[in-house]
Amino acid sequence: MSNAVRTAVHPVSPLFLERWSARSLTGEAIDEADLLTLFEAARWAPSGFNQQPWRFVYARRDTDHFPLFLNLLAETNRPWAEKAAAIVFVLSEKRFERNGEWHDSTSHAFDTGAAAFSLSLQASILGWNTRTVGGINRADAKAALGVPDDYSINVAIVIGRRGTVDDLPEKYRAREILTDRLPLDRIVAEGRFATA
16 A cells, blocks of 8 residues: 555544555454444434335355355455455345335435445444445346345445555555545535536
8 A cells, every 4th residue: 555645625534534445455354243333333324214225245254155255246356355354245225115105215325325334434443444346246146145126236345454565466456555535626516516
């Protein structure tokens, strides 16, 4: 990793600047208590109508489920993810029940993203690294994990203790750097949408 330091323009908790999505992992296992603490943080995320559409399906390293979960990731993610402590598939229910009727949800992915980020922040607080990956084999995951049609497979979260750049296969090392973010004037507009 580079020695770059993230700097906020406006005051925010250091937690937001120190959290980042490393690929380098040590291969250390995570105990069930720590993992359940991450899910507990996710459980308290906000959601429209308090529907809580998120679902998590996980495998910890050194279990019978782990090789399957690793192989459900895109091939480009497997070489570094094989050192994960856990791999979590993040699902969201695409409809919700209200007053006895079912409705299509327009916010299921947004709400589930809030839960996933709560999980990631809690992981960072406990000294765990998370990397969210969209590179997954969704059709295979749907079948292998028994995901019903009314659920969307959004992403996978790879959890582990952050390693060093030398823990990575060579082809990933140059990309193991802290990344910056777009400036606020590119993402925030008052009164009307604006393109930068």
